Amino acid sequence: MMGNGKKTLYLECESGISGDMAAAALLDLGADEAVLRKALQSLPVGGYEVHISRVKKSGLDMCDFDVLLEHENHDHDMEYLHGHEHAHEHVHGHHDHHDHHDHGSEAHHHGHGHDHSHPHEHRGMAEIREILEQAELTPGARELALRIFEILAEAEAKAHGVPKDQVHFHEVGAVDSIVDITAAAVCLDNLNIGEVILPVLKEGTGTIRCQHGILPVPVPAVANIVNTYGLPLHITGIHGELVTPTGAAIAAAVRTCGTLPDRFTVERIGMGAGKRDYEAPGFLRAMLIRAESENQDQIMKLETNVDDCSGENLGYTLNRLMEAGARDAHFIPVYMKKNRPGYQLNVICTPEDAPELERIIFEETSTIGIRKMLMKRTVMDREIRTVQTPLGEAKIKICRYQGIEKRFPEYESVNALCRKSGKNYQEVYRMVEEAGRKDSGSSDSM
Numbered sequence: 001m002m003g004n005g006k007k008t009l010y011l012e013c014e015s016g017i018s019g020d021m022a023a024a025a026l027l028d029l030g031a032d033e034a035v036l037r038k039a040l041q042s043l044p045v046g047g048y049e050v051h052i053s054r055v056k057k058s059g060l061d062m063c064d065f066d067v068l069l070e071h072e073n074h075d076h077d078m079e080y081l082h083g084h085e086h087a088h089e090h091v092h093g094h095h096d097h098h099d100h101h102d103h104g105s106e107a108h109h110h111g112h113g114h115d116h117s118h119p120h121e122h123r124g125m126a127e128i129r130e131i132l133e134q135a136e137l138t139p140g141a142r143e144l145a146l147r148i149f150e151i152l153a154e155a156e157a158k159a160h161g162v163p164k165d166q167v168h169f170h171e172v173g174a175v176d177s178i179v180d181i182t183a184a185a186v187c188l189d190n191l192n193i194g195e196v197i198l199p200v201l202k203e204g205t206g207t208i209r210c211q212h213g214i215l216p217v218p219v220p221a222v223a224n225i226v227n228t229y230g231l232p233l234h235i236t237g238i239h240g241e242l243v244t245p246t247g248a249a250i251a252a253a254v255r256t257c258g259t260l261p262d263r264f265t266v267e268r269i270g271m272g273a274g275k276r277d278y279e280a281p282g283f284l285r286a287m288l289i290r291a292e293s294e295n296q297d298q299i300m301k302l303e304t305n306v307d308d309c310s311g312e313n314l315g316y317t318l319n320r321l322m323e324a325g326a327r328d329a330h331f332i333p334v335y336m337k338k339n340r341p342g343y344q345l346n347v348i349c350t351p352e353d354a355p356e357l358e359r360i361i362f363e364e365t366s367t368i369g370i371r372k373m374l375m376k377r378t379v380m381d382r383e384i385r386t387v388q389t390p391l392g393e394a395k396i397k398i399c400r401y402q403g404i405e406k407r408f409p410e411y412e413s414v415n416a417l418c419r420k421s422g423k424n425y426q427e428v429y430r431m432v433e434e435a436g437r438k439d440s441g442s443s444d445s446m
Helices: 019-028 033-041 077-082 084-091 125-134 139-160 175-190 220-229 245-254 311-323 354-364 411-421 425-438
Strands: 007-012 048-057 060-069 193-197 201-205 207-210 213-216 233-239 264-273 283-291 296-306 328-335 341-349 371-378 381-389 392-401 404-409
Touching (some): 019 060, 019 264, 139 175, 139 220, 139 245, 175 245, 296 354, 311 328, 341 354, 392 425
Parallel strands (some): 201 233
Antiparallel strands (some): 264 283, 328 341
């Protein structure tokens, strides 16, 4: 979990990732199905039906997100890999978006020796943008969906050597891709995900057959995405395609980090079923996690004694330390050896800032030695929120920890309202404090 209510998502892509796997895992993780269905129903596209159900893979219960098309887009890559009978047993009537592209042809050619003609619409990015603008989506979901489509279009444009705005192909424009990508974006937005940890994408090997013939795995679009966005890729010994272009685009759009915390707790688990089973069952596992060290970090304490500095000198030093990044700094009157009166300077800072702050202490005071201690601390999550008072806007600090919440008026806001209104500090402070207690609005950045 993060500050501002944002959550941390860990995507475990041991069996790869595809659009339907991502949507299913996020639904299983707790995304609101009613919110998702309402969003999908607002898409100005037809010819499909969404089925959300429970399935078992290797005895494990998980969610299945399936877009059933009026004109079925059978995944005939499976026929190349496993033979016609096997393919239809496992994937008949399902989708999995494995590079069925078409640049200008009205017929959808399958890779098993037969031609089938379906009334596919070949939508490009202009049409996709219009669809997303017309749909009833939150700004966050719409922005994320568009980003995923843009990543996918860029990768396909690069693969086929055409401008992005001229790409018209099934991977971007097909109904099932539109639904899968929109579903993933809506679910991520609904779950209020702020950070996505994705250490590695596991991919298969070999070749697949598609519209353009036989292609190597990873397919060109996937290879372009992992190259452009620096996604760590691990090629397994599994013969087949584990990472689809849609899945890679989702991963590239949402990944914020590749390293898990050293220690964390798992708050919830979601399992999303894939449509393909190779040597291992295909599913995506998603976890909401909380780092154990989220409210704990390391802080450095610098400490020294001085006995021959003036009060003005000490005050100037304190200001320099705060301006240079000290989290806190103060002087304590002390009696030193031989009963000499002096001051103990304490500075709280990050380990990274310590060297510069030590330099300032040596430069501005008479000390010849600094004690330093690395310390652990527990801190409350903090956010800054703007509230309305009778005197105008003011900012408050909200601090939370394990169900405890504290609200404090920010000094600078109180000071500004005092100068503006001519009222005394205590009166203004109480007004801001009261406004903070009544407020339930959104946060500003901290």
